[in-house]
Amino acid sequence: MMSKTETRTLLNLTVNDLVSAYNGRSGKCACGCSGRHSYMDADLGTARRGYAVDADEVRPKSVARTLTKVQDHFDTAESFPGGFSVDVDGRLFAVYVR
């Protein structure tokens, strides 16, 4: 359960506040082997991840869709250090803030 402040922060986020997003299977490893990380920007993503983000991993539209998903389900979303996530129908959606 998130606080009102956390909920407000989540609902006010835009893609420009994000580094990346994750869409993958619930209850599985989130390294990317059971889902997909998408980045807003290769340089920013590389700096955050610590190894190169390739051009095909830069998918702003995918980041935007994941953000909409987490925001649409704000009532069951969770915050974690650096982002927000939600579990919907067996999939985990997470957004990572700048």
Ligand SMILES: [Zn+2]
């Ligand atoms: Zn993994």
